[in-house]
Amino acid sequence: MPNTASFSRRDFLAASAFACTAAAATTRTARADEPSVEEQDGGPQLIDCHLHINHYDRSIDDTIRHMDGTGTTQAFILPLETGEGGVTLKSETVLHSFFQYPDRIIPFCQTDIRRPDALDRVRAYHLLGCRGIGEQKEHLPLGDKRVEAVIALCDELNWPITIHFQDGAGGYNQGIADHLETYLKRYKQVRMIGHAQTWWANISADVPPPEESLYPTGPVKPGGLLDRLMGDYPNLYADLSAGSGFNALSRDEDFTAGFLERHRKQILFGSDCPCRDGKGENFNGVCYSMQLQKFLKRMIPDEAALADVFFKNAQRALNGPLESSL
Ligand SMILES: [Zn+2]
Ligand SMILES: [Zn+2]
Secondary structure: OOOHHHHHHHHHHHHHHHHHHHHHHHHHHHOOOOOOHHHHOOOOOOEEEEEOOOHHHOOHHHHHHHHHHHOOOEEEEOOEOOOOOOOOEOHHHHHHHHHHOOOOEEEOEOOOOOOOOHHHHHHHHHHOOOOOEEEEOOOOOOOOHHHHHHHHHHHHHOOEEEEEOEOOOOOEOOOHHHHHHHHHHHOOOOEEEEEOHHHHHOOOOOOOOOOOOOOOOOOOOOOOHHHHHHHHOOOEEEEOOHHHHHHHHHOOHHHHHHHHHHOOOOEEOOOOOOOOOOOOOOOOOOOHHHHHHHHHHHHOOOHHHHHHHHHHHHHHHHHOHHHOOO
16 A cells, blocks of 8 residues: 555645646536437437446446446446445546546546545546546445535535445444435535435335345335435435345335336436446346346336436436426
8 A cells, every 4th residue: 555645645636737637628528518418319318327347347448348238328437435345446547437438437536535635635526527426435424524524515516426325333324314304404406316225225114124134125115215305305316226226116016106206307227237248247147237227118108207217317416406407
């Protein structure tokens, strides 16, 4: 490991200097008034709101191969700088992939929010062309002031933030039931994107303790936290990715049909798939993206509603409420 303090300062200064020259180049891609994906390319559109490079050691090129294999036009590429949770991906690598594939990659940033320079680093990543924070996944409770500080910064920058909610010992952003609404009341501009086990367990009013199950199955009890908060706060979005999203959607299809209908403007297609080819190579023959696309096409017969979930809501989450007519 390099000396952390000097690496951090050098790294930040280099990023800031680079930002001055790169900002002009990236402004074009980062502007909110860009034509929509639909207008750029007449084909079917799909934005994956949750992908990682380095997932199961997947390279940048293999991540693009996954997008090609699954019909994914663009993807939010989410770094995980601290490696908590198993994947380590630096924001610099995401920016590198963005400069390599500017039409395919929507770069997010993430940095260790326990470091004193975290907010300055996020501002540098903003100048470099990043479009949001995520995946926010560090061993800190949701009520921690440092978690609130990055949510507040996203609010200021008019950004989304993708948060991994996992209650219990060794979890991340614990305390969704106690703290999320406080932030939603306090910060109206930031788009909060909910992801992972505890987020999805709250599709039901009946949530088992995390030590009992993080992937509850069986019929959903109506009146869950997600229905209430997504109904009350239009800047709260749901990320359908990973086993947690698919488990929640497939446990009670009758309930799911209504949930997808009620929140059709706030639901984001996402896979979090680690495979390389859209066929589950290196992942036991399963591709989360293909599995979810097939499921959603069956569950959402209305084409306009499917377009919302497949890419229009992702554009709204990126650009904010002013762009809601996209
Ligand atoms: Zn992830
Ligand atoms: Zn896949």
